[in-house]
Amino acid sequence: MxxxxxxxxxxxxxxxxxxxxxxxxxxxxxxTSVAAFGAFNPSWEGTADLRTLAGETGADTEVATNTTAYDGYGNGTVAVIVAPDEPYEAAEIRHIAAFLERGGTLLVADRNGTADDLLEGVGATARLDGAALRDDRTHYRGPALPVATNVSEHPLTTGVDALTLNHGTAVVAGESTVLVATSDFAYLDDDRNGEVDDDESLASHPVATTETVGAGRVVVVSDGSAFINVMADRPGNRAFATNVFNGSDTVLIDTSHGGDPPPVISALLTVRNSPPLQGVLVGLVLVVVFAWHRRLYPRPAAPAVEGASDPDAVAASAVGRYPRMERGRVGRLMQGVKSLNSQSDDDE
Missing domain, CATH: 1.20.5 (Single alpha-helices involved in coiled-coils or other helix-helix interfaces)
Known part of the structure; x- marks a missing residue:
């Protein structure tokens, strides 16, 4: 062809x-990842769009697979924890608390209370209720997706008309400032039967709060799903996240309690954090490039040296060019040359 x-x-x-x-x-x-809430999951239930949004604000986006990563950050950095799948341990909380003491901002989005130990450990007063939050009047596609329309005036709510939750809960505000709350027709469905029981009542419930902790700030949203890809395009959700990220130099995505990163990403992070390994890889790349170059552009064969031809061929050529020369005489001369060449090879 x-x-x-x-x-x-x-x-x-x-x-x-x-x-x-x-x-x-x-x-x-x-x-890529298929883990729910995964920072490298581009499907509807991942949070890859949130990572992209952070980059769109001009901040550098970093991924932390261990809480020791917080040690290099503070003022000018927003750390994001979305739907942790297990509680943080005391040693891990100390790294995050020190990050806040250096002026960092911590955004926690959770709905089942897994992050409560972390919030308590760093000194925040907000907590997650854990019961299912529903609103039969003000919702998106159904009561389990309440649209919280009570928005307080605050820099973090600029351009935010509402927050849309997806099977979330409420924030128990404590001493924090309520940024966004539901309508007065929401309720906490403790038994999750989808109905307002006698021990449940309609009321406005906080879904986003902020408070000062040390020299930093803790922002709590009562639903990790508010920032998954399928919900990130909801205007209020996107605007709220943008406001949290605006003005920061770095957005640190904490995946330490959200499943392991994909293999390729994990390998890249390992190389990035290991200068010796970077040196080894650079050396390997240079070797491969050199070998490939030699294969594409092989060294040309050495040119034939004049006078180093076969004696018989030289004799035949000489007779052909000078007919008057006796072939026998030329042949004897060439045999002498061949003998000298043979002796030279033996000496070597």
């Missing part, structure tokens, strides 16, 4: 094409 004036081996071309498709598929699969 001829393509662009060049002959192409069809089987080889097909093999290369299949290899490229497989390679791209493996890289994509290794660089």
């Amino acid at each position: 001829c393509v662009g004036g060049h002959d192409v081996d069809v089987p080889r071309a097909v093999l290369v094409g299949v290899a490229l498709v497989v390679g791209v598929t493996l890289v994509y699969g290794g660089a």
